[in-house]
Amino acid sequence: QQQVKQSPQSLIVQKGGISIINCAYENTAFDYFPWYQQFPGKGPALLIAIRPDVSEKKEGRFTISFNKSAKQFSLHIMDSQPGDSATYFCAASAGGNQFYFGTGTSLTVIP
Amino acid sequence: DTGVSQDPRHKITKRGQNVTFRCDPISEHNRLYWYRQTLGQGPEFLTYFQNEAQLEKSRLLSDRFSAERPKGSFSTLEIQRTEQGDSAMYLCASSLRVDTRGETQYFGPGTRLLVL
Helix, strand or coil: CCCEEEECCEEEEECCCCEEEEEEECCCCCCEEEEEEECCCCCCEEEEEECCCCCEEEECCEEEEEECCCCEEEEEECCCCHHHCEEEEEEEECCCCCEEECCCEEEEEEC | CCCCEEECCEEEECCCCCEEEEEECCCCCCEEEEEEECCCCCCEEEEEEECCEEEEECCCCCCCEEEECCCCCCEEEEECCCCHHHCEEEEEEEECCCCCCCCCCEECCCEEEEEC
């Protein structure tokens, strides 16, 4: 059973546009929600993370929106650039133990 | 470079052979995780250590897989009697656990295994 469901599977955005990736979860014990960026042949790298005590966190062009009641969280990439083209994974953990990852979103930013 | 390192980066083996991978975490990190990632999927948790203690193993982890972290520093992941289905990227991550909340995991570049 997929603990974290991620959509869409792929996304194509024009340069300068907004990229939005969504994740949903069921386990209400999850208390840490990171987003990772992965380039081909590389390991995932942490982009931004949020805890459920806040509804939004922004770092540069990256924003996480968190809806605790709906058990959903999303990543927004503002002013998307070709260099943002990568695979993005959401993840969740409870008490910082086992981490569950989504299936990934392949983002392509067209110049 | 003081990041997480993994060795080898690539491994090709024949079915039935044993393979061993090594992970060197960031030096002050007390937690070390192993994941498996197949094409088009997210990392799948295998096991993790806090210092030298193995705290959790995935129920999906076959008994052909074993991991160690003997001195709480580097870790090894061994796969015995490899099968073609073991072909994947094996990722290691480390983190500094200071309280009961989630902490940032730093991933290594992975070891890509191909079983022929």
